[in-house]
Amino acid sequence: MASLNVGNLGEYLREQRNAAQLSLRQLADAAGVSNPYLSQIERGLRKPSAEVLQQVAKALRISAETLYVRAGILDEREREELETRAVILADPSINERQKNVLLQIYDSFRRENGFVPETDGTDKADATPGADDALKADAAKDDNPHS
Numbered sequence: 001m002a003s004l005n006v007g008n009l010g011e012y013l014r015e016q017r018n019a020a021q022l023s024l025r026q027l028a029d030a031a032g033v034s035n036p037y038l039s040q041i042e043r044g045l046r047k048p049s050a051e052v053l054q055q056v057a058k059a060l061r062i063s064a065e066t067l068y069v070r071a072g073i074l075d076e077r078e079r080e081e082l083e084t085r086a087v088i089l090a091d092p093s094i095n096e097r098q099k100n101v102l103l104q105i106y107d108s109f110r111r112e113n114g115f116v117p118e119t120d121g122t123d124k125a126d127a128t129p130g131a132d133d134a135l136k137a138d139a140a141k142d143d144n145p146h147s
Contacts, residue, residue, distance in 0.1 A: 009070040010042040016060050017042075030059035047071075077115070 017027050028038040032055050039044040041056075048056070048075055050064075057064035065082060068074035075083075088102050 009048075009067065010044040012070050013056065013060075013067075014042045016062060020060055022060075027056070027059055031055040081110075081115075 020054055025035050028035040033052055041048050053067040053071060054064040057067050065079040067076060069076050069079050088099055
């Protein structure tokens with residue numbers, strides 16, 4: 001986990017607030033935090049929790065993960081991985097099995113490139129070769145509409 005860099009976070013929050021054309025008070029109200037507390041965060045005097053950052057991100061309509069990275073709560077690579085997974089899982093044009101296959105392939109490529117994904121105790125490496133077979137089967141179905 002990266003170290004907390006509250007000053008950088010505060011500057012970034014101020015920039016985002018100004019870009020959204022919100023006063024400090026308006027953002028504090030929208031995020032459900034006190035005006036003095038938000039001011040202290042912006043000035044780098046307070047270390048906000050992940051929950052507060054999530055509330056502020058929602059009020060600013062920006063990614064909470066971006067604020068987590070700025071605050072040192074989340075590593076940039078972890079954020080990118082989470083966002084990639086979220087996009088795959090949210091895609092309405094593919095079914096659940098296809099989403100799982102894509103995630104398995106994604107994990108396989110990350111392992112191949114030296115990034116080991118978090119596991120839940122199961123060995124996903126054993127499942128990955130089947131992902132190629134599943135994709136080939138899907139491609140064959142697409143090529144043969146009578147199957």
